[in-house]
Amino acid sequence: MSRRVNVLIVGGGIIGTSIAWSLARRGVNEVTVVDLDLAGVYASSELNAGGARATWWQPVNIESCRATLDFFVEHQQQFGFRPLG
Numbered sequence: 001m002s003r004r005v006n007v008l009i010v011g012g013g014i015i016g017t018s019i020a021w022s023l024a025r026r027g028v029n030e031v032t033v034v035d036l037d038l039a040g041v042y043a044s045s046e047l048n049a050g051g052a053r054a055t056w057w058q059p060v061n062i063e064s065c066r067a068t069l070d071f072f073v074e075h076q077q078q079f080g081f082r083p084l085g
């Protein structure tokens with residue numbers, strides 16, 4: 001069986017799903033995410049400690065982490081995000 005899609009993202013961790021979400025938000029349709037490990041046993045995104053910070057050396061890191069933290073706060077209910085510090 002073959003199927004054509006506009007965008008194929010390999011890996012449904014935080015990076016793959018963020019890209020899929022951003023593309024869909026910008027109106028890109030037919031975004032498909034594939035992953036080998038649907039149980040999330042090996043994905044770093046499933047295993048991580050959940051720590052988030054914006055203290056980095058490079059300005060681009062600081063800006064992107066701030067934007068991420070703002071996103072988490074905006075969607076707090078969906079993620080169960082609890083700012084503690």
Ligand SMILES: Cc1cc2nc3c(=O)[nH]c(=O)nc-3n(C[C@H](O)[C@H](O)[C@H](O)COP(=O)(O)OP(=O)(O)OC[C@H]3O[C@@H](n4cnc5c(N)ncnc54)[C@H](O)[C@@H]3O)c2cc1C
Pocket residue numbers: 010011012013014015016034035036037042043044045046047048049050051052
């Ligand atoms: C124990 C641990 C603790 C951590 N704690 C923190 C923390 O507190 N704060 C923080 O910011 N970061 C933390 N990190 C780092 C952070 O989790 C990772 O940087 C981030 O999750 C990586 O996301 P990713 O989407 O790039 O990779 P992943 O989440 O690993 O996703 C990659 C996905 O690709 C899939 N895949 C791989 N190869 C294929 C293939 N050939 N075909 C299909 N699918 C494939 C995998 O199954 C996986 O689901 C931690 C990491 C670990 C391991």
